[in-house]
Amino acid sequence: MKMWARRLSVVFILTIGISPIELFAQRPVTIIDSVQQFIFSFGEIEFLEDPAGTLSIDQVSSAQFNSNFKPSTTFSPINYNRDSYYWYRLKLRQQSTSQKRWQLEFFDQTIDRIDFFTPDAEHRYHQQTFGDNFAFGTRFLKHKNFVVHLPSTFDGEYTYYFKVKSRQRADILVVLRPLEYFFNYALEEYFFFGIFYGMILVFCFYNLLMFLAVRERHYLYYILYLVGIGLYEMSADGIAFQFLWPNAMEWNQYAPGFSLYIASTFSLFFAASLLNLRKQFPHLLWILASAFIIRTTYLIVSFYLSDTWFNYRFIEIIPFGAAFFAGIYALTKGYEPARLMVVGYSFLFLGIVIKVIQYLDFNWLPLGELTHYSLGFSFIMEMMFLSFAISDKIKVLRRDKEKAQELTIEQLKENQKLKDSLNEELEEKVNMKTKELVEKSSFIEAQNKQLADAYRQLEAQSDEIAAMNELLARDNIQLKHDKELVTEARILSKEVDFEEFSAMYPDDISCLKFLADIKWKNQFACTKCNHTNYTDGKSPYSRRCTRCGYDESVTAYTLLQNSRLPINKAFYMIFLVYSSNGTISSHKLSKILNIRQSTCWSYSTKIKKAMKDHRHHRGTTHPGWDSILLEEVEES
Known part of the structure; x- marks a missing residue:
């Protein structure tokens, strides 16, 4: 020394x-x-x-x-x-x-x-x-x-x-x-370099342990800030080119600029986290965010447009100055954890000023090891005080926590006193209420005996009513079944209006179920491979063959195949054409079903052809209109 x-x-x-x-x-x-x-x-x-x-x-x-x-x-x-x-x-x-x-x-x-x-x-x-x-x-x-x-x-x-x-x-x-x-x-110089970078590693390791212990983000930001500072100092001193990237000559030109960007960026994040700007001073957070945007924009422009801008170190005054200003402002507002941070940034700001003076070639500043390594000395002092600032914040938070605990204990004592007094009052009221309840309980017990006798009488009457209801239910089921048979017979035998027909087949699902029951009433057989095992298909009531995977729709190979009409209206048109033996006109069908006449004419022609094919090939084994649903008519 x-x-x-x-x-x-x-x-x-x-x-x-x-x-x-x-x-x-x-x-x-x-x-x-x-x-x-x-x-x-x-x-x-x-x-x-x-x-x-x-x-x-x-x-x-x-x-x-x-x-x-x-x-x-x-x-x-x-x-x-x-x-x-x-x-x-x-x-x-x-x-x-x-x-x-x-x-x-x-x-x-x-x-x-x-x-x-x-x-x-x-x-x-x-x-x-x-x-x-x-x-x-x-x-x-x-x-x-x-x-x-x-x-x-x-x-x-x-x-x-x-x-x-x-x-x-x-x-x-x-x-x-x-x-x-x-x-x-x-x-000696490399020895002091070892001490300097060793201090950075020790600070990083210590803060990493603290981060893993308490999970406070400012520890992580501080570690990344120290990494940026260490890389910048190694790049500026030539140590990084000697030991880290001795063959990366092009990267060595950009390394100081990128490492300084890391340091200045995470100094902003660290200041925002340490000072708790989001809750304490949200308006300062916008200043730090603006400094971050300016510094990031400068880095992008320097890298893609003009790499000579990497040499202008004075740009770092903006992010470091913003963090310094935030610390001073928080300190003036009485935020105690900012005091040591301001001291640390004061040393850093002094080192930056000396470097700017050297860059601007002021001849009155002596040149030597002290001024050459002034920024490194400033970083050492700043690292120490920022570490103290983090510890100081923990102490302040612990002190505030202890005060809050003391206030909580006092409040709990007051609450206990209030609770005891309330318990005494409640106990008196409970005794009074208990006496009233005992008196009322005896009265209620007498009434319960009367209610029990009445309940037994009602229970006997209930059994009689249940027997009568069972007989009525059987009669109701029989009447409902008879009504359905009558309705179905009327539909299958003579003309009914669309409202009554829709009551029997109200929607597509009921129509498809009716069609599926007719189509596969005996047994399912795959149209492609005649396999009889199936699973449910994608569309309602369709069936997928388990052997070949063919998914057969319920309307496939029926009179409804490729029909674009609503299924219940198609059913009713088949019913009308069949009931009239094909004499009903397409104009009347259009008026009844509210469908275009051309569509009614086209589909009624298809129905008549199905009726003709049914009589010719199969005879008239089933006299209802549903007997022609399974007739497949090829499009002409």
């Missing part, structure tokens, strides 16, 4: 002491063994924009292009034009007597492509290419940052060139370090 603090102080002093005054000639940086690291800034690094990307190392290193390079006016140069290539050069004054092996390290590991040109003793340049457009395994040193070893035999001033092309913002932050210091720094 002492080494870490000393390194931060050295970087801070170096950055404060550097003046952004543009010089006429590039200042060479002298390599001194006593200096552990040196960050190139302002005039120590010069740049040349190559819009077409056609310049070569021979051209840019020639004397003709010497004056075209411009010193950086900011602490570290930036590729303001994303479509252009940028050439940069550094001048080093090296000493062959140095006891250390030196190297250059690029802090921005999100640069797509870097072509680094190292001179040799004869000032000829040798190219090295690296960047996050290439698989992580192609790097000769497996480190999250890009590293270039410097020749150790040089003595004098040497100029190093490198060309940069990146679709997103590229901070050309180059630091000179000896190899030994680099390894010590890398070990």
